[in-house]
Amino acid sequence: MLAAVDDPCTAPPRNPGVGEYHATRWAFDGSSRKCVPFEYRGMKGNSNNFLTRENCEKRCPVFQNPCKIGEPHIVNNQYLQCSPQQVCPGGHYCHIGSEANYCCKALGGDPCGQPLDRGVGGSQLSRWYWNQQSQCCLPFSYCGQKGTQNNFLTKQDCDRTCYELDNPCALGDPQMAQNNRPLQCSTSSNTCGSQFWCHFGANQDTTVCCPGRVESPQICQQPMVAGSGGASLPRWYYNASTMQCVQFNYQGRMGNQNNFLSQQACEQTCPVYVNVCPTGSPLLDTSTNKPVPCTFGSNSCGGDHWCHLGLVPDEYQCCPGSPANPGACQGLPSADGVLGAPAPPTSRWYYDQTDMQCKQFTYNGRRGNQNNFLTQEDCAATCDVFTNPCNQPIPLPATMCSGTGASDTCGANMWCHIGATQDSTVCCPSEGDPCMLPLARGTGNQFMDRFYYNQQTGTCQQFTYSGLHGNQNNFLSQQACEEQCGPNPCFEGRPFVGADGRTQTCSASANFNTCPLNHWCHIGSDLSTTVCCPGASTNVCNLPMSTGEGNANLDRFYYDQQSKTCRPFVYNGLKGNQNNFISLRACQLSCQPLDNPCIGQPATTAAGQVLFCSITNKDSCPVNFWCHIGDTPETTVCCPGATNPCSVPLAPGTGNSGLARYYYNPDDRQCLPFQYNGKRGNQNNFENQAECERTCPGNLQ
Numbered sequence: 263m264l265a266a267v268d269d270p271c272t273a274p275p276r277n278p279g280v281g282e283y284h285a286t287r288w289a290f291d292g293s294s295r296k297c298v299p300f301e302y303r304g305m306k307g308n309s310n311n312f313l314t315r316e317n318c319e320k321r322c323p324v325f326q327n328p329c330k331i332g333e334p335h336i337v338n339n340q341y342l343q344c345s346p347q348q349v350c351p352g353g354h355y356c357h358i359g360s361e362a363n364y365c366c367k368a369l370g371g372d373p374c375g376q377p378l379d380r381g382v383g384g385s386q387l388s389r390w391y392w393n394q395q396s397q398c399c400l401p402f403s404y405c406g407q408k409g410t411q412n413n414f415l416t417k418q419d420c421d422r423t424c425y426e427l428d429n430p431c432a433l434g435d436p437q438m439a440q441n442n443r444p445l446q447c448s449t450s451s452n453t454c455g456s457q458f459w460c461h462f463g464a465n466q467d468t469t470v471c472c473p474g475r476v477e478s479p480q481i482c483q484q485p486m487v488a489g490s491g492g493a494s495l496p497r498w499y500y501n502a503s504t505m506q507c508v509q510f511n512y513q514g515r516m517g518n519q520n521n522f523l524s525q526q527a528c529e530q531t532c533p534v535y536v537n538v539c540p541t542g543s544p545l546l547d548t549s550t551n552k553p554v555p556c557t558f559g560s561n562s563c564g565g566d567h568w569c570h571l572g573l574v575p576d577e578y579q580c581c582p583g584s585p586a587n588p589g590a591c592q593g594l595p596s597a598d599g600v601l602g603a604p605a606p607p608t609s610r611w612y613y614d615q616t617d618m619q620c621k622q623f624t625y626n627g628r629r630g631n632q633n634n635f636l637t638q639e640d641c642a643a644t645c646d647v648f649t650n651p652c653n654q655p656i657p658l659p660a661t662m663c664s665g666t667g668a669s670d671t672c673g674a675n676m677w678c679h680i681g682a683t684q685d686s687t688v689c690c691p692s693e694g695d696p697c698m699l700p701l702a703r704g705t706g707n708q709f710m711d712r713f714y715y716n717q718q719t720g721t722c723q724q725f726t727y728s729g730l731h732g733n734q735n736n737f738l739s740q741q742a743c744e745e746q747c748g749p750n751p752c753f754e755g756r757p758f759v760g761a762d763g764r765t766q767t768c769s770a771s772a773n774f775n776t777c778p779l780n781h782w783c784h785i786g787s788d789l790s791t792t793v794c795c796p797g798a799s800t801n802v803c804n805l806p807m808s809t810g811e812g813n814a815n816l817d818r819f820y821y822d823q824q825s826k827t828c829r830p831f832v833y834n835g836l837k838g839n840q841n842n843f844i845s846l847r848a849c850q851l852s853c854q855p856l857d858n859p860c861i862g863q864p865a866t867t868a869a870g871q872v873l874f875c876s877i878t879n880k881d882s883c884p885v886n887f888w889c890h891i892g893d894t895p896e897t898t899v900c901c902p903g904a905t906n907p908c909s910v911p912l913a914p915g916t917g918n919s920g921l922a923r924y925y926y927n928p929d930d931r932q933c934l935p936f937q938y939n940g941k942r943g944n945q946n947n948f949e950n951q952a953e954c955e956r957t958c959p960g961n962l963q
Contacts, residue, residue, distance in 0.1 A: 270309035271322035276300040279307035287311050288318040293339055295325030328359045328407040329366035330379075346415065358415060360385040360406045373411035374424035378402060381409035390414045392424035397467075398443075399424065430463045430491075430515040431472035444470040449523065462523060464493035464514040476519060482532035484520035491515040498522040500532035507534055530604065538570055538628040539581035540597070553579040558640060561585065571634055573605035573627040583632065591615065591645035594633035596623040603627030611635040613645040617658045620647050651681045651730045652690035653702070661689040674761040680738065682708045682729045695759040696734035697747035701725060704732035713737040715747035717756075722747065751786050751836045752795035753808075768794050785844055787814040787835045802840035803853035807831055810838035819843045821853035828854060850896065859892050859917075859941040860901035873900045877949060891949065893919040893940050907945035908958035912936060915943035923947050924954040933958070 275289035275298065283304025288297050290310055297318035302311060312318035325341065327333055334341040335354050342365045344356035350365035355373075357366040360383070369376060374392040385406030390399045392412055399420035404413060414420040421442065429435055429444075436444040437458045446469055447453050447460035454460055454471035461472040476484070486499040486508075493514030498507045500520055507528035512521060522528035529536075535552055537543055544553040545567050556562040556569035556578050563569050563580035568590075570581045596612040603626070610625040612633045620641035625634060635641040642649075650656060663671045663678035664687075672678050672689035679690040693699060697715045708729030713722050715735055722743035727736060737743035746764075750756060758781050760766045768776045768783035777783050777794035782802075784795045799805060807820040807829075814835030819828045821841055828849035833842060843849035851871055858864065865873040865887045875882050875898055880889035883900035890901040908926045919940025924933050926946055933954035938947060948954035 270311070273308040273310035275310050277302075277308045277310065279303045279305050281305040287313065288315045290318055290322035290324070294341075295323065297322065297324060326383075326407060328357050328362075328364055330369060330408050330410060332367045334364035334366055346419075355411050357409070358413075360387060369410060376410040376412040378412065379408075379410040381405040381407050383407040390417050390420040392420055397425075398441075428467050430461055430468040430470065431474075432487075432489075432516040432518065433472065433474035435473070436461075437471035437473070447471055459519050461517065462521070464491070464495060468514060478531055481519045484518045486510055486520060487517045489513040489515050489517040498525050498528040500528055500534075505533060505535045507532065526602075536577065536602070536628070538572055538577045538579055538603075540599075540629045540631055542582040544570070545580035545582075556580050558636060568632050570630070571610075571636055573603040573608060573625075577603060577628065585632075590632040590635075594631050596621070596633060597630040598624065599626040599630035600628050601626045611638050611641040613641055613647070618646065618648045619658055620645065649686070649730065651679050651686040651688060653693065653731050653733055654691045656688070656690060663687060663689050677734045679732070680736075682706075682710060686730065690734075693733055695756045695765075696736075697750075697759075698756045699733045699735040701735065702731070702733040704728040704730050706730040713740050713743040715743055720750065748790055749812075749836060751784050751791040751793060753797070753810075753837045753839055755796040757784075757793035757795060766794050767792055782840050784838070785842070787812075787816060791835065799840050805839045805841035807841060808838045810834040810836050812836040819846050819849040821849055826854070847895070854896075857896055857941075859890050859897040859899065861942050861944075862902040865900035865902070874898060875900055888945050890943070891947070893921055897941065903944075905945060907947070910944045910946045912946060913942075913944040915939040915941050917941040923949065924951045926954055926958045 271290045272292065275291045277289070278300065279302055281304035283302070285302050285304070286299055287302040289300055289312065290296075291298050297312070297315050299315075312321065318324075334357075335351055336342065342350070344350050344363050344365050346356060346358065346363075348356065350356050353368050354365040355368050357364055375394065378391050378393075380402060381404055383406035385404065387404040387406060388401065389404040390401055391414065392398075393400045399414070399417050401417075414423065425443075427435070427444070437455055439445040444467075445453060445458075446466060448469065449462075452460055454475075457475055458471035458473055459475040461468070461470055463469050482500045483502055486501075488510060489512055491514035493512070495512040495514060496509060497512040498509055499522065500506075501508050507522070507525050509525070522531065528534075545563060546552065547554050553576075554563070555575065558569055558571055560569075563585060566582065566584070567580035568583050568585040570577070570579050572578050591613045594612075601607070605627065607624050607626045609622050611620045612623055612635065613619075614621050620635070620638050635644065641647070648658070648660070650660070661672065661676075662684065675692045676689040677692050677696075679686070679688055681687050698717070701714050701716075703725060704727055706729035708727065710727040710729060711724060712727040713724055714737065715721075716723050722737070722740050724740070737746065757765045758778060766777070767789055775783065777798075780798050781794040781796055782798040784791065784793055786792050803821045804823065807822070809831065810833055812835035814833070816833040816835060817830065818833040819830055820843065821827075822829050828843070828846055830846075843852065856864070856872055865884050867873060873883065873887075874895065875889035876895075877891050877898075883889050883904075886904050887900040887902055888904040890897070890899055892898045908928070912925045912927070914936060915938055917940035919938065921938040921940060923936055923938040925936050925948065926932075927934050933948070933951050935951070948957065
């Protein structure tokens with residue numbers, strides 16, 4: 263019989279009892295906190311006696327091994343506990359669990375190189391591990407058991423164990439960021455403090471803010487330092503003796519600020535003497551050993567040098583060569599030069615000897631030739647050029663024209679500029695309607711009597727033309743001016759002028775618009791005032807009635823919005839608007855809403871106008887349409903659904919017209935009278951009995 267004990271787990275383990283019985287049982291060993299087997303004899307044992315290991319482990323507080331490999335280190339038959347401050351024996355480390363800490367066998371190798379292992383168990387412990395890829399400590403949740411050594415209580419512990427400062431600075435430690443890492447920088451983002459400068463290493467880790475910053479003048483006085491390390495980085499340093507930026511190989515660490523990523527960066531920081539001449543060296547000032555500055559046209563370079571015009575004042579240098587004009591104007595093409603100046607390429611002028619013209623080109627800034635001028639005026643003053651009398655550039659050679667002023671000798675979009683000489687009487691680009699252009703007296707030293715059209719007074723007036731750079735509002739005589747710029751019938755602006763320079767006339771047809779986009783056809787008293795006016799309205803029927811100006815008495819019609827009808831009025835001939843029609847029908851077609859008499863939509867023109875017909879011209883309707891004869895011209899239109907009129911039934915229609923008509927009755931085979939209401943009938947509808955019998959003769963008795 264087993265002795266009664268309150269807690270079997272605290273009873274002495276391995277009590278065999280007495281008897282002849284031999285059975286394997288399990289007991290809880292409190293010293294090792296394990297369930298161990300023993301042989302039980304059947305009687306006189308105690309309560310620390312379990313049939314199976316599982317029963318034992320369920321009942322008693324069995325030790326949970328937290329170690330990844332093996333069991334914790336044992337001393338005096340006890341698992342060795344530890345703390346973060348207590349060192350475990352060799353080959354072991356202190357595993358910090360949720361309740362207890364034990365010395366576990368080390369996995370070997372660098373703990374920081376071990377992978378993240380969240381372990382097993384039911385705990386959620388905040389820990390940190392070293393991430394090899396990002397080279398930083400990151401947080402994770404540890405389950406409490408079976409983890410690796412890459413497991414730290416705090417980020418500081420992780421950083422202290424795993425992070426290695428890679429210091430490329432020569433004068434101390436780099437500036438540290440908030441994450442206790444070196445503060446990184448770049449060419450586009452200089453985040454360094456006032457006492458630090460951006461060291462550009464072989465990689466991002468060594469591109470950091472280093473101490474010992476100096477300003478630009480001192481940077482340029484620092485010696486070249488190749489540094490240390492295994493890198494070979496192409497860099498530039500400023501040589502204070504030669505005043506040049508020179509390339510060198512930087513080893514990646516321990517350099518100084520006289521270390522630039524590019525020649526341009528070096529030259530932007532330190533003063534450099536640059537030779538911009540295409541051949542030879544510039545004239546030097548012996549007192550400063552710097553190039554002598556010069557200005558164009560001042561003979562500041564002496565007799566054997568010419569002034570190179572750079573993109574910045576420092577590159578206006580005296581280059582070897584004759585300064586005489588032929589050197590700039592004869593035999594030298596444009597020279598784009600080479601890049602490198604501290605300014606973007608710019609437009610310059612050169613002399614084209616073939617065309618005898620000054621032309622533009624883009625100069626890169628250095629090593630160009632003498633055929634290089636800041637302005638067209640400088641080029642023209644130096645070289646023998648053809649003077650363009652036009653107000654705009656023209657293709658060369660220029661097209662000569664006659665002195666009669668006839669524009670058609672020049673072609674489309676051109677006009678004949680009549681100057682003081684044959685050389686200045688050439689075809690110039692048109693600038694639009696001559697009568698709309700302002701007075702342009704031009705330039706030059708001529709005194710030529712001409713006429714121009716004054717828009718404000720509406721008259722042609724005399725002026726004195728200087729001979730060059732005028733515009734097309736320039737006539738040899740008052741008669742020529744008045745022929746071109748007669749009375750303006752348009753309410754707004756001037757009539758449209760065609761490519762031939764003449765005012766374009768138009769057609770009064772309602773079916774199509776002969777004027778260009780945004781213009782409308784003004785129908786005047788004669789052809790000269792029937793022109794295309796600007797400012798076409800999208801809804802002419804909404805415009806008010808306008809009698810206009812002038813002394814004509816033209817019978818016209820306009821659409822009255824209030825009465826919704828077309829009404830007559832007398833038009834004075836000029837300055838009216840689009841609500842102006844030459845006939846009642848034209849007004850009705852454009853403005854009055856259609857009183858549709860058809861079953862379906864009537865036929866229309868390509869311009870969208872309804873096709874009307876008449877009793878005398880029924881055959882004018884297109885295919886599949888027939889002429890519906892209503893009680894008014896507005897309801898006499900081409901309706902859809904043409905068929906045999908003798909085969910359709912009687913259709914009195916709708917409306918209240920009460921028209922006497924005839925229809926063919928197929929039952930009686932007779933043409934009989936009926937009253938047509940005026941709308942929505944069919945083709946079995948005749949004006950008289952004779953027409954009915956003529957149309958359906960084969961069906962009559």
